[in-house]
Amino acid sequence: MIGVGIVGLGLAVKPHALALRDLEAAGRLRVVGGFAPSGDRRAAFAAAWGWPVFGRVDALLAAPGLDLVLVLTPPRTHLPLAEQAFAAGADVLVEKPVEWDAARAQALVEAAARAGRRAAVVFQHRFRPAAQRLKAALDDGALGEILSASASIRWWRDDAYFATPGRGMLARDGGGVLLTQAIHSIDLLLHLAGPVASVTGFARTSGLRAIDTEDIAAAALRFANGAIGAIDATTVARPGFPERIEIAGTRGSAVLAAERLDLHIVGRAPEVIDHGSAGGGGADPMAFDHGPHRAMIAEVIDAIAQRRVPVNDAATGLPVQRLIEAWLRSAQTGVPQSP
Secondary structure (H helix, E strand, O other): OEEEEEEOOOOOHHHHHHHHHHHHHOOOEEEEEEEOOOHHHHHHHHHHHOOOEEOOHHHHHOOOOOOEEEEOOOHHHHHHHHHHHHHOOOEEEEOOOOOOOHHHHHHHHHHHHHHOOOEEEOOHHHHOHHHHHHHHHHHOOOOOOEEEEEEEEEOEOOHHHHOOOOOOOHHHHOOOHHHHHOHHHHHHHHHHHOOEEEEEEEEEOOOOOOOOOOOEEEEEEEEOOOOEEEEEEEOEOOOOOOOEEEEEEOOEEEEEEOOEEEEEEOOOOOEEEEOOOOOOOOOOOOOOOOHHHHHHHHHHHHHHHHOOOOOOEHHHHHHHHHHHHHHHHHHHHOOOEOO
């Protein structure tokens, strides 16, 4: 049985804990315990979930039977924590983004390879049933050649969200709406439509919050497969709306709004998969079903048991970080950039 530990017991822990509880009840894994520097967070975690807590990260990493560490801490801490976990003989699953910037993310991937360990990344939107159906249709060629692929992420985050010290600041998060919020949908767009060859980007800070990162951004994209598209991302769209991905091909089109898919393929009846379209776009960023987290963690523990690379290997999280960095370079220079 796979033993799982959690490092970081803040905002991101709830969907992971719900998923772990389900998988533990099903006999798929055992939760070894959790660590956070804050005593209050450790106490709240223990009271909410009933799992052990550790006062030091090295004590958790030394716990018997630890196979996988969930790293749910701010991005700049991912690399050193992953290296500690690798040294302890454990694999890691890191919250998005893989690290603070693409260079450090690449270093984490390389550290895992040197240690002979697995490193996976939390991009749970790939595991939503509607997204998986769309991915299968694209892989099968049911929509034909992709001509247009775009995303719109018009979310809202309130003052309480930005009250966490350092949130929205470059030093802590590495970026704003692109790297911290919209990255899930941008990653899914790349997962579905393929890599981007060129991006022309715009970005600005609204002034609604005391942050030094962008909370409004837009870009025009040229994909490597010849398709073109656009991305619009913000956290100033009160009260927050379901994120959308729209793809048009030579044989059909699709609209994915959070967990609802409308699929139109030439010669077939329209297909709808509706698991809800609320997402986490409003003031409560955790207002979504934890089922995709459960499926994602299950994939990682299956990969460990089967001695293979998980489909959400950390290396697959590098393209979206490189695209975001190219986007912001374009916004600064006023010229298109290649990721």
